[in-house]
Amino acid sequence: MKNNLTNGTKLILLHPYIQKQGSSNRLWLLAFISFLTLAFLVTLIYTRESITTTTSTVAAAVAAASPPLSSAVARALVHYASNSNSTDKMSHTDIKQIADALRQCSHPCNFLVFGLTHETLLWKALNHNGRTVFIDENRYYAAYIEEKYPEIEAYDVQYATKLSEMPDLIAAVKEQVRNECRPVQNLLFSECKLGLNDLPNQLYEVDWDVILVDGPRGYWPEAPGRMAAIFTAAVLARSKKGGNSKTHVFVHDFNMKVDRITSDEFLCRENLVKSKDMMGHFVLERMDSNAAQFCRSSHTPPSSSSS
Structure with a gap:
């Protein structure tokens, strides 16, 4: 061992x-x-x-x-756009009103356009350095435009209105003007029949300097009409939180009865600064959050500058 x-x-x-x-x-x-x-x-x-x-x-x-767009370039763009062969183009006078409003911005403009039209690329070019957003009722056309022109920011929206329902829709807003259809509110959370609440959330937070209502298309009884677009523009303009307190709102085809009546109700005649050719030009001021009516008076005569 x-x-x-x-x-x-x-x-x-x-x-x-x-x-x-x-x-x-x-x-x-x-x-x-x-x-x-x-x-x-x-x-x-x-x-x-x-x-x-x-x-x-x-x-x-x-x-x-980046330097601002020169006045010479802006005039050239307006000239060639208004003198094209398209049958559904705006007149030179109408285009110039919007171009002038965009040039008045002291900072890069926030420009909201209802409708993808012949002038879409023109609006983007005239709002040089600014943000231009387009809203259209045709999702396929909006997608086509974005694919063809990547610089264009476009979204589609589903209108739940009919032109034939205009009197009832305006009456409903008047009944709910202190509640769901207030002139100052975040439409994202609204149940107002004329308020567009299905836009991208971020768009409700933007302080829009210029708004153009040039859509949706169509003036037959079953067409959506422009009541919702005009009402939404009126609320967005009055609900600004910062920036310039004023918003230029343009309504194209202002000669059409439905657009004029709806504009009188929500954009208000006291805010109408010019009416020429087919364009109505309103300038709206930011409102207090407790405001309970859109217009100071329902019988205010048209502005003296109107024609």
Whole structure:
């Protein structure tokens, strides 16, 4: 027995302290790896936020540094657009009214247009450096325009109105003017029959400087009519939170009875600054959030500058 131990067998004893030391090393390694992982995640989040902020800042700086559209270029665009061969184009007088309003903006204009029309590219070009958004009732045409012209920002909307229902719809607004159909509100949360509440959420937060109602198309009894577009424009203009307190609202085909009646109800004759050819031009002021009526008087005579 003694010989066996001496010649070939070795007895190894592990002290408990050695086992504890190995376990402790593993814990330290795990803690170190966890720290590195956390540091990596924090760095990644900070870097993404920094890149996003920097990108937004650079974009704003580029827009600010970009020179405004010269008056000569604007006049040329208006001239060639109004002298094209299209049968459904606006007149030179109508286009010039809108171009003049866009040029009055002291900052990049926010321009909302109901209707994708012959002038779509013109509006985008005239609102140089600004944001121009188009709303159309035809989702396929809106998608086609965005695909063909990537610089165009267009959305589709489903109108739930009929031209033949105009008297009832206006009467419903009058009944709910202190509730769902208030002149100052966020239409995203409204159940007013004439309020468009299915636009992209972000559009309700924009302070619109110029709004053009040139859609939807059609003037037959089952057509949606422009009542909802005019009402929505009236609320958006009165609900501005910042920027210029005034909003220019243009209604094309103002010679049509339905557009004139609806405009009288919600844009109001006291705000009509010009009516010429087929265009009605209104300038609306921001209203107090407690306002309970659209017009100061339902019998206000037309502006002296109207024709």
